[in-house]
Amino acid sequence: MRVISSTSNRNSWRLLPLASLLLLAGCSTLAPDYQRPDAPVPQQWPEGKAYAANSGDAKAAAELPWQDFIRDQRLQTLIQLALDNNRDLRQTLEDVQAARASYLVQRGGEMPTVNAGLSASRSKVQAGTTSNSAQATVGMSAYEIDLFGKNRSLTEAERQSWLASEETARAARITLIGEITSAWLTLAADRNLLTLAEQTAENARQAMEITRKRLEMGVDSRVDLSSAETTWYSAKADIASYTTQVAQDRNALWLLVGQNFDDSLLPTELPASTGLLADIPAGLQSDVLLQRPDVLAAEHSLQSANASIGAAKAERFPSLSLTATGGLASSAMADIFTGGASTIWTLAPSLSMPIFDGGSSKAQVAYSEAEYRKAVAAWEGTVQSAFAEVADALARRGTIQQQLDAETSVVSAAQRSYDLSLARYQNGIDSFNDALDSQRTLYSSQQGLINTRLEDLDNRVTLYRVLGGGLAEPNTTADSEPAAAVNGAAGG
Template identity: 65%
Template sequence: MSKLCAQAQIKVAVLRRARLLPIAWALLLTGCSTLAPEYSRTELPLANDWSTESSAQDSQQLKAQGLSSELAMQLPWQHFIKDQRLAELIELALSNNRSLRQTLADVEAARATYRIQRADLFPHLDVGLSGNRSRLSSGTTETSYQAEAGLSGYEIDLFGKNRSLSAAQMEAYLATAETAKAAHIALISEIANAWLNLAADNSALTLAQETMANAQKTLDITNKRLELGVDSRVDVASAETVYHSARSDIALYTTQVAQDSNALRLLVGEPFDQRLLPAALPNSATLVTDVPAGLSSAVLLQRPDVLAAEHSLKSAHANIGVARAAYFPSLSLTATGGVASSVFADIFSGGASTIWAIAPSITLPIFDGGANDANLAYSKAQQRKALAAYEYAIQSAFAEVADALARRATIQAQLDAEQALVAAATRSYDLSLARYQNGVDSFQTALEAQRTMYSAQQSLILTRQADLDNRITLYRVLGGGLAESNIEQAEG
């Protein structure tokens, strides 16, 4: 026997004592099942795991540490983000971001809508107390008092239509709640990425300023050598190209730093202390905790966006039950019960007479022009659409993780190569500049070495940013921080 049936029996016992037996029996007629198809989770439309070298290594690392993949994925963001400045900005954003507030308001609205729909499962009881005093043609005066309780137009849910409507609305609410969790995780990622953009542009700005200063020194040397007749005007013009190129980059990165700061302020939603902004790219070990990636693809079923799609699918299942119930009779009941007396005090002292009325009605669909068939076909089509959306959400999640892992598998090798390139280019520039100053080599060789060094340093900044972005992206696409998402769930 369902929870609803048990509740109905309890109400019957209470109402019987109150001499409202006709109303009480109506509750027992309420159906305790629905016509919705039984829901079962489909097979994953993808591989069981990610077959990458990085994933295999991370799996071995997890086993050595005695950790499970699922536990690693429930790492709270406060433990994932190690830089205190970034952590403070995220805290501010979670409290003040206007977009997140809109999403959370949608959750509250969906919960209220579910509660409204769920109220139709129960009769709405009203009580009233009335009196009447009139003078008859015979000259006598009559007084009557009446106290009654009753329900009006209560639909007895014989075939589970209201229960299906309530289940559909509950799943819609849960889908909205999961969407809010996804927005919560996405906001953390957006703040971290915006903060990294600012850090990278600040690093690039500092590099451009240093390059311009070095180019100015080289230009001064070349001008002096021109005065001595050692260098030509071609050498001076060549030295000016690096100097003005760096000047242009300074203007560009100054603009980007200002725009990055504006983007952060929009995401955070309120003014914040400038000390929270990064002056340069931090080291990966000081910014975030490394997230092990040796996971089964089944963990994607717990991603909020995937769960939201699954709840939408369950809601579509319930709507099929609503459409099927429309083929069957609908039974409604209007009933009242109470006491009446010619003396007001008798109503409460037990001297009144009992009154009651019951008016059941039944409606059986005979001809509807095919509306019920069309509604059922529509509900089934919506269910198939929701199923496709659910499977696509899983496939999209798998692709996002696969892309992040593919980048992770090669990013360290790229970092190592670019760090070596910067070191080699710096040595080449130092040697070329020394040879030029000593008159051993031409200025063009030193100039080319300087350009190579500047380009390599810029590329290294971008790759370091990509490495940090990849770590944050991997944390997000694996549904990181799920343990911290405590949005209240509806009670069955």
């Protein structure tokens, strides 16, 4: 018994190196400790004549559900249809599923693959003599023990790529909400412009008829009639153009929505801004940009590149593979299942160490580090683009109301001028050219006001989008979703 005990102890000591290697497999990776780079943008939004004073919660846009931001039920219905049916968004969501599957494939590679086998053979040894053998085995083949975290680094890189695709999908959702809203508003504005062109054409037709009668009476000249016809034909051309534009606007909406919808969901005219969209404060701090989905996607890509450095470094160190099988063997298949078989096993560890590879492993590390620096620049560029988008939207927000007020006054003045000029013309005081000039000025100013009203509404939508709005669900906050994504990643 003492001899057996001594032998057992010696075998235990021999297994210590293998046990130590297995413990090393649980150590941290060789990837650098990740630290988010400093955002290369000012902490405060720009200030100056173009910018209104900002106030309010910096996270107001991100925490405001789009159903609360957009108050028109027809537009809400179209947006929901688009979120359910838009084909580009579907492709993006499938990219997320593909990235998740790729991560699970890589994570599964960290675990040994265990296979079971059952085999039997019968062979002739010599004349009149046959040999039978049967085996039932369970084992793993060439399982790489992750001594230096190469596989764990690769898994982390895949996980971060998956999370980046999730954030990309969230960004696509925000973009789609904005595109549907802008397309809906553009259709409304073009319908307003079409109505205005029709009204102008009718007024021009009436003026043309009056001029024709005055020509017959010898009061007006053919020059006056030709001028009246010019205005009428110009308005008719605008009617044709806006009719086409309205049809194309509807086609654009149909493509974005991804299915047929009832025309009752379409606007008949451009609505008032206060009744359609909520106003969004930008807040004072620009760090709200770091929670935008596109910025988060860039950061996850950066973290993936960081993990890839660890995998590249691990390639320069020894690797240990293990093949092991165990089972039962007998000369008869039946003995395997009745307890008459003998035990068989094999254990074959394999250690390999790179000695000379022409510098390829070192170059791979340099490549991974360069890709990381590239990802840093991409993240910084994304943050800067986000800052510029918000700054541009704020600059328009700060001046658009002044422009609206001025153009509204212009339209009122032009309307009064046209009414007076037309009355003076009808009473024979002024020539038709004065009335015609006033009509053209009124028409142009009305078109400009419609376009500026559209720009005002579009600016509100843009500001909501670039501040990260559109993800929060009713009665929830946007902060819960990234956490859910990370928890889902951890749980597989």
